[in-house]
Amino acid sequence: MSEVLVLPAMVVGLSLWPAIFFWSIAFAIFIELCFDQGIVALATLICAVLASFWLGFISLDFVYQHQAAFLWLLAFYIPAGIVWATIRWYPLYVFGVRNKVRKFLATEQARLRQSYSNDVDAIARGMMSVRDSLTYKFEELPPRVLNHKSDLVRWMAWWPFSIVTYLLGEFLRELFTAIYDGFADMWQRLSNHAFRNVDYQNPPALEPDPNKRIIG
Numbered sequence: 001m002s003e004v005l006v007l008p009a010m011v012v013g014l015s016l017w018p019a020i021f022f023w024s025i026a027f028a029i030f031i032e033l034c035f036d037q038g039i040v041a042l043a044t045l046i047c048a049v050l051a052s053f054w055l056g057f058i059s060l061d062f063v064y065q066h067q068a069a070f071l072w073l074l075a076f077y078i079p080a081g082i083v084w085a086t087i088r089w090y091p092l093y094v095f096g097v098r099n100k101v102r103k104f105l106a107t108e109q110a111r112l113r114q115s116y117s118n119d120v121d122a123i124a125r126g127m128m129s130v131r132d133s134l135t136y137k138f139e140e141l142p143p144r145v146l147n148h149k150s151d152l153v154r155w156m157a158w159w160p161f162s163i164v165t166y167l168l169g170e171f172l173r174e175l176f177t178a179i180y181d182g183f184a185d186m187w188q189r190l191s192n193h194a195f196r197n198v199d200y201q202n203p204p205a206l207e208p209d210p211n212k213r214i215i216g
Contacts, residue, residue, distance in 0.1 A: 081156035084163060088155045092166070094143055101138060105130065 108130045109123070116122040134141055145152065155162045 084159040085155040
């Protein structure tokens with residue numbers, strides 16, 4: 001098991017210039033993957049490996065001496081990528097699309113009920129039209145693996161970066177959504193205050209619901 005820890009330990013214990021080089025490349029790949037540039041990230045990695053040999057940061061002797069560690073890393077990396085791609089696809093992506101579809105259908109049904117009151121037939125026709133538009137609003141349902149081949153390959157091949165990107169993105173989204181919810185009422189009051197002396201009249205469709213709180 002000691003061989004398994006050789007490569008991570010060396011990454012942590014790199015001297016100054018190799019460390020700067022390594023983390024710069026890691027940051028570049030992270031940014032490229034944030035913009036779904038998997039091919040560019042792969043090219044960056046290949047160039048980085050070649051540059052590491054040329055600069056003397058690693059050598060063929062080093063690879064040969066620690067071949068067991070590289071084999072252990074490879075044996076762990078591929079199954080871990082499959083596991084993460086499965087998690088990223090099913091509970092995180094597919095369930096997310098399903099929840100958005102359910103929310104959209106519920107919102108549209110409430111709108112139709114408000115518009116057509118108790119006219120069951122009109123509501124049913126409206127919901128049929130809404131369901132026909134789902135594929136155009138979201139994607140082919142249920143989500144097809146074939147349409148997400150590049151995503152799944154990227155999640156498998158770059159799973160360490162994918163995990164960090166997902167967690168960081170979700171954290172920032174939740175953080176700023178919470179900030180928005182906390183300041184939305186204050187911002188609306190500022191907007192109302194700015195127009196307190198302006199004589200205006202919105203069309204009926206644009207009149208805000210006084211009981212509706214602004215939530216992102």
